[in-house]
Amino acid sequence: MKQKALKQKKLRGGRGYRLAPYLFSAPYVITYCVFTLFPMLFTLFLSFTDWDGYGEIKLVGFQNYQRMFDITADPRFFQTLLNTGIIVLLTMPIGIFLGLFLCYFMQKRAIRGQHVFRVLYYLPALMTAVAVGLLWSTLFDYENGTFNKILQALHLTKENIYFMGTGWGCRLVLALLVIWSSFGSTMLFLSSALRSINEEVLDAALVDGAGPWKTYWKISVPMIKQVMIFIVITGLINAFQMYDASVMLFSSGPSGGLPYGGVDRSCLTMVMLIMEEAFENMHYGYAAALSYGMFLCVGVFSFFSMKMMTREKER
Amino acid sequence: MKQRKHRDRIVGYFVLGIVALSTLFPFYCMLVMGTHENADLFTGLKLWFGGKFGENFKKLVDAGYFRYFLNSLAIAVPNTILTVFSSAMGGYALAKFEFRGKKFLKAFVYITLMLPGSLGTIAWVWEMKQFGWINTFLPFIIPAMGNTYAVYWFMQVSKGAISTEVLESARMDGANEFKIFTRIAAPQLTAAGVSLGLLNFVGAWNNYLGPFLILKKPELYTVPIGIATFGSQFRAEYSARILGMSIATIPLIIVFACTSKHFMAGVTGGSVKG
Numbered sequence: 326m327k328q329k330a331l332k333q334k335k336l337r338g339g340r341g342y343r344l345a346p347y348l349f350s351a352p353y354v355i356t357y358c359v360f361t362l363f364p365m366l367f368t369l370f371l372s373f374t375d376w377d378g379y380g381e382i383k384l385v386g387f388q389n390y391q392r393m394f395d396i397t398a399d400p401r402f403f404q405t406l407l408n409t410g411i412i413v414l415l416t417m418p419i420g421i422f423l424g425l426f427l428c429y430f431m432q433k434r435a436i437r438g439q440h441v442f443r444v445l446y447y448l449p450a451l452m453t454a455v456a457v458g459l460l461w462s463t464l465f466d467y468e469n470g471t472f473n474k475i476l477q478a479l480h481l482t483k484e485n486i487y488f489m490g491t492g493w494g495c496r497l498v499l500a501l502l503v504i505w506s507s508f509g510s511t512m513l514f515l516s517s518a519l520r521s522i523n524e525e526v527l528d529a530a531l532v533d534g535a536g537p538w539k540t541y542w543k544i545s546v547p548m549i550k551q552v553m554i555f556i557v558i559t560g561l562i563n564a565f566q567m568y569d570a571s572v573m574l575f576s577s578g579p580s581g582g583l584p585y586g587g588v589d590r591s592c593l594t595m596v597m598l599i600m601e602e603a604f605e606n607m608h609y610g611y612a613a614a615l616s617y618g619m620f621l622c623v624g625v626f627s628f629f630s631m632k633m634m635t636r637e638k639e640r
Numbered sequence: 641m642k643q644r645k646h647r648d649r650i651v652g653y654f655v656l657g658i659v660a661l662s663t664l665f666p667f668y669c670m671l672v673m674g675t676h677e678n679a680d681l682f683t684g685l686k687l688w689f690g691g692k693f694g695e696n697f698k699k700l701v702d703a704g705y706f707r708y709f710l711n712s713l714a715i716a717v718p719n720t721i722l723t724v725f726s727s728a729m730g731g732y733a734l735a736k737f738e739f740r741g742k743k744f745l746k747a748f749v750y751i752t753l754m755l756p757g758s759l760g761t762i763a764w765v766w767e768m769k770q771f772g773w774i775n776t777f778l779p780f781i782i783p784a785m786g787n788t789y790a791v792y793w794f795m796q797v798s799k800g801a802i803s804t805e806v807l808e809s810a811r812m813d814g815a816n817e818f819k820i821f822t823r824i825a826a827p828q829l830t831a832a833g834v835s836l837g838l839l840n841f842v843g844a845w846n847n848y849l850g851p852f853l854i855l856k857k858p859e860l861y862t863v864p865i866g867i868a869t870f871g872s873q874f875r876a877e878y879s880a881r882i883l884g885m886s887i888a889t890i891p892l893i894i895v896f897a898c899t900s901k902h903f904m905a906g907v908t909g910g911s912v913k914g
Contacts, residue, residue: 357786
C-alpha cells in the first residue's frame with residue numbers, strides 16, 4: 326500500500342505532470358473568458374446604461390429593467406414571452422408524440438432500413454435555418470405559394486388562402502416549420518433512450534399477455550420520461566433564441582414581406598427583439614437589459630437541463 | 641400469428657414511408673423550383689423539373705455566389721479544427737489529471753454550460769470592433785477554442801475511453817505529457833472527436849447572425865448571408881436564389897450521408913438516457 330502511494334507520488338510529482346493540466350486547459354479558459362464571458366459581463370454593465378453605440382455611455386440605474394417589466398410602458402417583453410410559450414405549446418407535444426409514434430415502428434426488428442428512415446427524418450435539421458425560412462415563405466406564400474396551387478389543383482379551394490395573413494396564421498406556419506426541422510433530432514433522442522431500456526422488463530410484460538402496442542405506451546414510454554423532459558427544455562431554450570428562420574419566413578415571401586416578427590408581431594422572439602433594439606434602434610442599453618431578461622427566463626430551464634445532462638454521466 | 645406480424649410490418653412501412661415523404665416534400669419543391677424560370681414559377685404549379693437549371697446557375701455564378709462557399713469553408717474548417725483540438729485538450733486535462741483548481745475549473749464548465757449563447761452578443765460586436773476584427777473572419781475562428789459544451793463532451797468521453805494505467809506506464813517510461821496526449825490519449829478520442837467535429841462544422845456553416853453582424857462587405861459574405869440577401873432586391877431572381885439554396889444544402893447532405901452513424905451519435909452524445 327505504502328509502495329503504491331510512493332509510486333503514485335513519483336508518477337504525479339513531476340514538473341510535466343503538474344504543469345500539463347494548466348497548459349492543456351489554457352486555450353479553452355482564455356478564449357472563453359475573452360470572447361464569451363467578458364461580452365456577457367459587459368452586456369450586464371450596459372444594461373444599466375443608456376448608450377447608442379457611439380456616444381457617451383450614461384449610467385441610468387435600473388431604468389431599463391423598470392421599463393422592460395412595465396407592461397404599460399413597453400409590452401414587448403411580455404409579448405415575446407407569450408409568443409415563445411405559444412410556439413412551444415404548438416410544437417413540442419406534436420413533435421414528441423410523432424417521434425414516439427414512429428419509434429414504435431422503428432423498434433421492431435422486422436422493419437428493415439431503420440437507419441435510412443432516421444437519416445431521412447434528420448435531413449431538415451441540417452438545412453441552414455435561413456434557407457428553411459425562405460423555403461417555407463415560398464411554400465406558404467399568398468399569391469404564388471406551392472400549397473395554394475396544390476389546393477387549387479385538387480379543387481379544394483377556389484381562392485388563394487392567405488396563410489400568413491393573421492397573427493395566428495403566422496404562428497401556425499412557424500410551428501409547422503419548427504416541427505419539420507426538429508422532429509428528426511427528437512426522434513434520435515427518443516430512440517437512443519428506448520434502446521437503452523432493459524429488454525427483460527419488456528419481455529416480462531409481453532409474457533404477461535400485454536400486446537406490443539400496450540407494452541410500448543404503458544411501460545417503455547414512461548421509462549424514458551427523463552429524456553422527454555430534456556427534449557422539452559432544450560426546445561424551450563431554442564424557442565427563446567429563435568431568429569434566423571422566423572426573420573426569413575416573414576421578410577422574404579414572393580408576395581412581399583410581412584412585419585418583423587409576423588403579423589401583429591405574433592412570432593416575435595426574445596432574440597429578435599434584442600437584435601431590433603440594438604442594431605436597428607441603437608438602444609444598446611435597453612437591448613442589454615432585454616438580454617438579461619431573457620437570461621432570467623432561460624436560466625431556470627438551462628439549470629434543469631444541465632442538471633439532467635450531468636447527473637446521468639456521473640452515475 | 642404469422643399473418644398478424646406480416647400485417648404489422650406493412651403498417652409500419654406505410655407509416656414510416658408517409659412521414660418520410662412529407663419530410664422530403666419541401667426539399668423536393670426546393671430542387672424543382674430551382675430549375676424553372678421565375679415567370680413559370682409564379683404562374684402555375686410546378687411539380688417536375690424544368691429546363692432552366694443552366695440559366696439560373698449562370699445567374700448565381702455572375703452574382704459571385706460561389707465566393708460565399710469559399711468564405712464559409714474558410715470559416716467552418718478552421719473553426720472546427722480549433723474547437724476539436726482545444727476542447728479535447730481541455731476535457732482530457734479535466735478528466736485525467738489531479739491539480740489545484742480542478743474543482744473550480746469543473747464548476748466553471750458546469751456553470752457556463754447554462755449560459756445562453758446569445759447573452760453577450762451586443763457587447764461581443766462592440767468588442768470585435770475594438771479588436772479591429774470587423775470585416776474579417778477571425779471572430780468566427782479564434783473564439784471557437786472556447787467552447788464549453790465541447791470541453792464538457794471530451795471530459796465525459798475521456799473518463800471512460802482513456803485508461804489511467806496506460807497513461808501512468810507511459811509516464812514511468814519517461815514520455816512527456818504532450819506526447820502522452822498526442823500518442824496515447826488523442827487516438828482514443830478520435831471517434832468522439834469526429835462526431836463532435838461534424839456537428840460543429842454544420843453549426844459553423846449554418847451560422848447566420850454572427851457573420852451578418854460582422855461581415856458587411858459582399859465579397860466576405862458566407863452562404864447563409866448570401867441566401868438571405870441574394871436578389872432580395874429583385875423578385876426576378878427568385879428561382880436562382882432557390883437554386884442557390886439547393887446547392888448550399890447539398891454539401892451538407894453529402895457529408896451527413898457519408899458519416900450519418902458518427903453524426904447521429906454526436907447529436908445524442910451529450911444527452912440523458914432513460
